[in-house]
Amino acid sequence: MSKHRKIRLGMIGGGLNSFIGIVHRIAAYMGEEYTLIGGAFDSNYESALEFANKLELDPARTYPNIDTFIEKELALPENERIEAVVVVTPNFLHYPMAKQLIQAGFHVICEKPVTNTAAEAIELEELVHKHKVVFTLTHTYTGYxxxxxxxxxxxxxxxxxxxxxxxxxxxxxxxxxxxxxxxxxxxxxxxxxxxxxxxxxxxxxxxxxxxxxxxxxxxxxxxxxxxxxxxxxxxxxxxxxxxxxxxxxxxxxxxxxxxxxxxxxxxxxxxxxxxxxxxxxxxxxxxxxxxxxxxxxxxxxxxxxxxxxxxKISTKMAPGHPEGIFDSMANIYLGTARAIRGEAYLEGAFPTxxxxxxxxxxxxxxxxxxxxxxxxxxxxx
The missing domain is CATH 3.30.360.10 (Dihydrodipicolinate Reductase; domain 2)
Incomplete structure (x- = not known):
């Protein structure tokens, strides 16, 4: 039996005091499909390092900005580098950051709105197809x-x-x-x-x-x-x-x-x-x-x-046990993991x-x- 390998996950934004960052990390952990490796967690590098220390992450994989993140990760052997990146920054940064990541070959899990304009969203769609990456937009409520x-x-x-x-x-x-x-x-x-x-x-x-x-x-x-x-x-x-x-x-x-x-x-x-x-x-x-x-x-x-x-596959608890927003987001992460691995998944498993x-x-x-x-x-x- 082959060993189940977790997907190496990175995060842009989502550092100290970020509520939505916590939601994404818990969702990623719940399905036991991902391991958070590093990222550019804050525009303030000292805060990013403090956050990485709190999560016991390698400071060498904690970067001051997205440019350094991409440069350093791509320099690593393919079997070590981060594969999928979560974008949880303010709205105006979603498009430029997602674009950079897609062009660099990373799978992307992005908070909404996906961009500031429809033209930008169309451009990202074309890039997703061109670079053959998985792109997930976290319309969280579709995971219930x-x-x-x-x-x-x-x-x-x-x-x-x-x-x-x-x-x-x-x-x-x-x-x-x-x-x-x-x-x-x-x-x-x-x-x-x-x-x-x-x-x-x-x-x-x-x-x-x-x-x-x-x-x-x-x-x-x-x-x-x-x-x-x-x-x-x-x-x-x-x-x-x-x-x-x-x-x-x-x-x-x-x-x-x-x-x-x-x-x-x-x-x-x-x-x-x-x-x-x-x-x-x-x-x-x-x-x-x-x-x-x-x-x-x-x-x-x-x-x-x-x-x-x-x-059924989106339900983790026995009847009578409430499932909430973390579970909903976790279902989106699960579907995304299957797509990244090239495994079969049901239509509607994650927003695209x-x-x-x-x-x-x-x-x-x-x-x-x-x-x-x-x-x-x-x-x-």
Whole structure:
């Protein structure tokens, strides 16, 4: 029996005090598919070394910047160098760093948004194909077992023809600072130079959009959108709604807000078909609600034999034991590991650069629709 080899993992960003860095590292460790070797963890090299020492990593594999990371790693024998790199930097650095890594032949696991523009995302997609690397975009919520079960049931026709989709992502985190001009000037997500074209729709609205296309298999053809910055001197949206037209003729909604007072992380999706409906919400992720006319409500949960293969392989706990966001991210890392090794994996095992391209096109179409007086705007593919 051949020995199972762990993938050598690197990380750009994600050092001291990085919440999302912790999520990625725990997710990578959970499936026992990766070993974190080194990286460029912080723009401050001393902080990066302190972080590496805390994790008992080799300081020689802790680099001051991405250029040095690539140069030094490529100089190592192929069987020693880092193979896959996690990019968990501020938004504006995703594109240039991912581009460098892809061109150097590394597999990439990238936080979203994938880029600042759709044109940049298309360029990355072309480079991924050219250099034959695996690119994973961490739309984390697609990793939940019951989201994957939702995808399976819809593909199997359990709902009939889809005729209405409603996806919502409500948070209230920015509400305490948005009403104070001095405070909001310090929030990097409201700075176009760091956050890109959009705050709310780019940060969380795109998750709701991705959830629709992931679970239903539908493609969004057009959007009619409106966004709100709340104050004239605030350059980026903090609230928005987009009506969507899908390629099967159905319509739906993407609703997102960061000023939904006291909301925490309220992502939910409802898909209505001619035969039945499915509903799921992130704050109660173990429950998938299946509704049929004239029938009692069914509640499906992970860990049971009635679920499909994609949900089964995404479930690590016995029935009744909650699975959360770390498990969800870990499922994405597991699918990525199988792709990196050239092993078989199920469709939907991890979001790809294609999801990044679609997300950026959605964001740009929403902004164009709102900016042109709330008109239907095509998402050209």
């Amino acid at each position: 077992p019951m989201v994957r079960q939702m995808k399976t049931m819809i593909a199997q026709g359990a709902l009939g023809k889809i005729q209405k989709v409603d996806a919502q992502y409500y948070q209230g985190w920015i509400n305490p600072v948005i009403h104070d001009k001095d405070k909001r000037a310090t929030v990097w997500r409201l700075d176009p130079a760091k956050a890109g074209q959009s705050c709310c729709m780019g940060d969380i609205g795109v998750h709701a959009f991705n959830m629709i296309e992931y679970t239903t298999g539908l493609k969004t053809l057009k959007v009619l959108a409106d966004v709100d910055t709340l104050y004239e001197d605030n350059p980026l949206d903090i609230d928005g709604t987009a009506m969507c037209k899908f390629d099967n003729g159905a319509k739906g909604l993407v609703r997102a807000s960061q000023i939904a007072t006291a909301e925490e992380n309220n992502l939910r999706i409802a898909v209505y078909g001619t035969k039945a409906s499915l509903k799921w919400e992130q704050e109660n992720p173990n429950y998938l609600y299946f509704l049929q006319e004239g029938q009692p409500l069914q509640v499906l949960k992970p860990g049971h034999e009635y679920n499909g293969d994609l949900a 650069i294609r999801d990044g391209v679609r997300g950026m096109k959605f964001i740009e179409a929403v902004l164009a629709s709102a900016g042109n007086g709330n008109v239907w705007t095509e998402i050209v593919d």
